Each structure stands twice: as structure tokens, then as C-alpha cells.
Amino acid sequence: MFAVYAASPQPDNPLAALTVGDRPDPDVPDGWVRVSVKAASLNMHDLWTLRGVGIKAEKFPMVLGCDGAGVLDDGTEVVIHSVISSPDWSGDETLDPKRSLLTEVHQGTFAESVVVPARNVLPKPASLSFAEAACMGTAWLTAYRMLFVKSGLRPGQTILVQGASGGVATALIQLGRAAGFRVWATGRSEDKRALAESLGAHATFESGARLPERVDGVFETVGKATWSHSVKSLKPGGVIVVSGSTSGADANAELARVFFLQLSVIGSTMGTRDELADLLKYCDVTGVRPKIGNELPLTRAEEGFKAMLDGETAGKIVFTTP
Template sequence: MFAVYASTPNKEDPLASLAVGERPDPDVPEGWVRVAVRAASLNMHDLWTLRGVGIKPEQFPMILGCDGAGVLDDGTEVVLHSVIGDPAWRGDETLDPKRTLLTEKHQGSFAEHVVVPARNALPKPDGLSFAEAACMGTAWLTAYRMLFVKSGLQPGQTMLVQGASGGVATALVQLGKAAGFRVWATGRTEEKRAIAERLGAHDTFEPGARLPERVDAVFETVGKATWSHSMKSLKPGGIVVISGATSGDASSAELQRLFFLQLRVAGSTMGTRDELADLLQFCALRDVRPQIGAELPFSDAKQGFEAMLNGQTAGKIVFTG
């Protein structure tokens, strides 16, 4: 079958390991289902896989892609949940020490077919296109958990989204607006700030800019480049929710500010199957649709990877068959 895959790990030049071509058709273990992929979205995790992060060298070649939407053999339209846990685990699967994602142990969704446990294929809402549904499983689920499970925000309170042009950040802006929060965002360029405002941000600022007032919560995916600004932007008792550090680890934890102002820091990773089901229902009820910055055929996958590597995103990058 046709697939987009990582041929070998390459830490220094990840795109050199990106391959497009034929891979073996997948077997379908008992309790799993085969999905004919109609659309799949690109995540930073795919670049990490190309670099060999979170995957052993002997597991290459690895078909890329955590997210996707498609059709079961019986014709059911589904959305993929990419967190695959130990079948014996009970409770929040993101806390399962044996959990894994598609592309870490199991072949991913950038292919004609992908196989997943039956519970990881959720019914696709009629109102979502395959391309829109393919955005939900990683970036949008991550944003949903950060906002509704971790932050403790109440409608009317103010949130700040750092670096609001990537997949998680644009999802936070849209979900925050739909939930009744006052949404502020930072962006490196006028174009990126304009995108955030078009998606519902009430105001936007340059990175590091002094805000009109302090906020109740900051949502972080950037890390080192924005961490100090995030800490300084919080009201006493406020919270930073962090799900990534694309610019690297923070050089200072700002512990004095943390304890003196009684700030809170919460880590957040992906989300559960039930949270994905709730997210899909929320988007249907509030008529929220993901921002798709680019839609490309799988054969042009390298173009999408180059855009993500160079920070040239304006929402989700989606591949279609």
C-alpha cells in the first residue's frame, strides 16, 4: 500500500529520512479494526519520529501519522484516537506507563490503511469533513484537555495563548472563544496575530509584550522562548498549563515568583478516549471547526513537513488521499 514513512532516524536532518512509497499491507489482530484513511493531519510528533525521538532504531521504517479519519470495512466513518494503552489498564490512559502512540510502536495513519484497537475508532460526526475530523485526535484533544480538564478556568476569565499559529494554539483560541473565555494570544508576525484574531482572539500581542492586565491562565506549548513572559503574565494564584516545549526547556523556573504569588503549573499530555468523544460533541454543539492552514495530497507530504519544520504554519496541515 502507499504510505509516507520514516526510513531511518536522522537527528540532524529529519527530512532526509522522509520517504514516500510502498509499504506492506497491515495485518488486523483480534480486537483491532482496519481503517481506510481519508485524511490525516501532521503533528510535531512526526518530526520527532523522523529524528528518532521516542522510537527505537530497530522499529524503522515507521509509517508516520498519529491522527486520521476514515472508513471501517463495514462503511462506518470514524475518527482515530491515537493513544494506545495496555488492555489491562483501567482509568485515564494518558497515565498508563505502558501507553504508546501511533508511530511509536504501531504503524501510523499516513497510509492507505491503518489498524487500531476497536475502541480507538470513534464515530465521526456528520458535520465534520474527513479533513476536519483528522485534526481532532492530537492537537485539538491536547487543547481540550488543557482548557477543560486542567486549567479550572470559568467563563468570563482571561486566558493567554502563547505562539498562536500552530495546531494546539489555534485550537485553544477557538475552544476558548466558544466556551466564553476572554482570549488573548501572542504571535511572532502580524500575519499570525491576524489569524488568531480571525479565529476569535479578543486581542493579540507581540511575544514578550506587556499585557494590559494579568491573566488567569496561560497556555504554553513553546517553552524556553516564552516561559518567563508566561510567569510574569499571571495573576496571583493563576495557572500555566503546558503541553510542549518546542523552543526547548526553560532556563529558569522562576521559583521565587512561583511560590510568592502562589502560582500553579500543570503538565498536560494528549487526552483520553472519553475526552475525544466530548470534544467531538462540543464542536458539533457549538459549530466549531478546526483551522486548516494547508491541505495537501499524501504525495506532497514533504511540502507540509518543510512548512512545519520552518514554523510556517497557520493552523493544521492535513494530508488527503
């Protein structure tokens, strides 16, 4: 089958590992299903896989892609949940010490077909296109959990989203606006700030800029470059929800400010199958749809990877199959 995969780990030059070509058709173990992929979205996790982060060397070559939407052998249209838990695990699968994401242990979605456990597919709402549905499983699910499950914030309060143009950040802006939060966002360029405003941000600011007032909550995926600003932007008793550190994790912790102002720092990783089901219903009911910045055929995947590596994103990058 045709696939886009990482041939070997390349820590210093990730695109050198990116390979487009044929891979063996996957076998379907008992309890698993085959999905004929119609669309799959690119995540920062795929660049980390190319670098060899979060994957053992013996797992290469690895088909890339955490997210996807497609069709089962019986014709059912589905969305893929990419958190693979242990067979005997029950409860929140993100807390399973043995959990993995697609592309860490099991082959991913940037291919004509992918196999996943039967519980890892959910019915695709008819109102969502395959490209839209393919954005739900990682970036949008991460944003949904951060905002509605982890933050403890209420509609009407003010939130700050750091790094306005990334997949999780654009999802946070759209979900927050639809849910009745006052949404502020930061962006490195005028274009990125304009994108945030077009998606519903009430106000945007340059990265690191002093805000008109402190906010109730900050949503962090950037890390080192924005962490100090995030802490300083919070009201006493405010909360930071962090799900990533794309600029590096080595940041000034601002511990004195954290304890003196009684700030909360909450980690959030992906989301559960049930939360993905709720997210799909939320989008179906509200009409909220992911911002797709670039939609490319899978044969042109390298263009999408290069755009993400260069930070030239304007929403989700989606690959489609014939």
C-alpha cells in the same frame, strides 16, 4: 500500500528520513480494526519521530501520522484516537506507564490504511468533514484537555495562548472563544497575530510584550522562548497549563515568582477516549471547526513537513488520500 514513512532516525536533518513509497499492507490482529484513511493531520510529533525521539531504532521504518479519520471495512465513518494503552489498563489511558502514541510502537496514519485497537475508533459526526475530523485526535484533544479538564478556569476569565499559529494554540483560541473566555494570544509576526484574531482572539500581542493586565491562565506549548513571559503574565494564584516545549525545555523556572505569587503549573498530555468523544460532540453542537491552514494530497507530504519545520503554519496541515 502507499505510505509516507520515516526510513531511519535523522536527528540533525529530519527531512532526510522522510520517504514516500510502498509499505506492506497491515495485518489485523484480533480485537483490532482496519481504517481506510481518508484524511490525516500533521503534528510536531511527526518531526520528532523523523529525528528518532520517542521511538526505538529497531522500530524503523515507521509510517508517520498520529491523527486520522476514515472508514472501517463495514463502511462506518470513524475518527482515530491515537493513545494506545496496555490491553489490561483501565482508567485514564494517558496515565498508563506503558501507553504509546501511534508512530512510537505501532504504524501511523499517513497511509492508505492503518490498524488500531477497536476501542481506538469513534464514530465521526456527519457534520465534520474527514479533513476536519482528522485534526481532532492530537492537537484539538490536547487543547480540549488543557482548557476544560486541567486548567480549572471558568468562562469570563482571561487566558493567554502563547505561539498563536500552531495546531494546539489555534485550537485553544477557537475553543476558548466559543466557551466564553476572554482570549489573548501572542505571535512572532503580524501575520500570525492576524490569524489568531481571525480565529476569535480578543487581542493579540508580540511575543514577550507587556500585557495591559495580568491574566488568569496561560497555555504553554512553546517552552524556553516564552516561559519567563508566561510566568510574569499571571495574576497571583494564576495557572499555567503546559503540554509541550517546541523551542526547548531548558527554561528559567522563575521559582521565586511561582511560590511567592502561589502560581500553579500543571502538565497536560493528550487526552482520553472519553474526552475525544466529548470534543467531537462539542464541535458538532457548537459548529466550531478546526482552522486548516494547508490541505495537501498525501503524495505531497514533504511540502507540509517542510512548512512545519520552517514554522510556516497557519492552523493544521492535513493530508488527504484519493
